[in-house]
Amino acid sequence: xxxxxxxxxxxxxxxxxxxxxxxxxxxxxxxxxxxxxxxxxxxxxxxxxxxxxxxxxxxxxxxxxxxxxxxxxxxxxxxxxxxxxxxxxxxxxxxxxxxxxxxxxxxxxxxxxxxxxxxxxxxxxxxxxxxxxxxxxxxxxxxxxxxxxxxxxxxxxxxxxxxxxxxxxxxxxxxxxxxxxxxxxxxxxxxxxxxxxxxxxxxxxxxxxxxxxxxxxxxxxxxxxxxxxxxxxxxxxxxxxxxxxxxxxxxxxxxxxxxxxxxxxx
Ligand code: SIN
Ligand code: MN
Numbered sequence: 001x002x003x004x005x006x007x008x009x010x011x012x013x014x015x016x017x018x019x020x021x022x023x024x025x026x027x028x029x030x031x032x033x034x035x036x037x038x039x040x041x042x043x044x045x046x047x048x049x050x051x052x053x054x055x056x057x058x059x060x061x062x063x064x065x066x067x068x069x070x071x072x073x074x075x076x077x078x079x080x081x082x083x084x085x086x087x088x089x090x091x092x093x094x095x096x097x098x099x100x101x102x103x104x105x106x107x108x109x110x111x112x113x114x115x116x117x118x119x120x121x122x123x124x125x126x127x128x129x130x131x132x133x134x135x136x137x138x139x140x141x142x143x144x145x146x147x148x149x150x151x152x153x154x155x156x157x158x159x160x161x162x163x164x165x166x167x168x169x170x171x172x173x174x175x176x177x178x179x180x181x182x183x184x185x186x187x188x189x190x191x192x193x194x195x196x197x198x199x200x201x202x203x204x205x206x207x208x209x210x211x212x213x214x215x216x217x218x219x220x221x222x223x224x225x226x227x228x229x230x231x232x233x234x235x236x237x238x239x240x241x242x243x244x245x246x247x248x249x250x251x252x253x254x255x256x257x258x259x260x261x262x263x264x265x266x
Contacts, residue, residue, distance in 0.1 A: 001075040015150035016198040023193040030258040034066040053102040057095045059237040074248035080127045084224045087245035091223040098141045103209035112200035113157045113169040119239040120231025124200035126223035132194045133216035141209035148183040150199035
């Protein structure tokens with residue numbers, strides 16, 4: 001899986017790129033099942049909304065075989081290597097639930113704001129790459145992106161410890177308004193299996209989900225090895241300190257794993 005020059009140019013210009021249906025139905029079904037089973041576990045890596053619904057499950061690539069494979073998948077790793085021109089390690093891995101009826105807001109923010117302030121990441125050379133596990137629609141709390149805002153650099157942010165169960169360095173309304181005047185807002189939508197990559201400084205957020213449709217998304221944050229973090233303040237399961245370069249697995253590794261699990265169950 002290689003990005004075309006046009007895709008790379010689009011990414012640099014807009015700050016994001018959507019790759020529809022990069023994973024097939026068998027791969028998606030496996031990941032959905034495994035995500036739901038992780039949400040049902042009570043472990044420190046699974047964070048809940050204030051109302052108890054799952055919000056995010058961290059570091060599943062370290063304790064779940066399906067997500068271990070996804071975390072080293074060539075369809076995700078190779079495009080980011082192409083953009084950064086070097087090998088990558090996993091800075092963060094999370095499965096965000098945005099549960100039906102109860103999934104809460106993610107306030108406007110830039111991810112690099114948090115990686116820099118909380119983790120001591122030197123430069124915005126880490127990429128968020130998200131894999132849709134459910135269909136993402138305009139109505140079930142899709143990610144809202146402000147195109148071109150990655151060019152605004154590292155913006156002033158305030159530490160919001162109140163709004164949700166997850167502390168976040170968030171942007172004020174005037175800053176968001178100014179950037180939206182220039183770039184507008186897009187909400188990339190698509191079937192489960194689609195992949196959205198976006199720049200660490202791209203301004204984004206999402207609203208709550210009051211529909212019956214869940215919106216699970218896995219996020220890999222792939223950091224250039226030379227840009228590893230230097231001052232971690234968050235637990236290891238949120239900001240990893242293993243900077244070993246990722247060696248991609250075979251392209252069909254998820255399908256093979258799905259089949260071997262099925263055989264074992266028969
Ligand atoms: C994030 O910005 O880190 C998550 C947003 C979302 O899942 O809607
Ligand atoms: Mn974010």
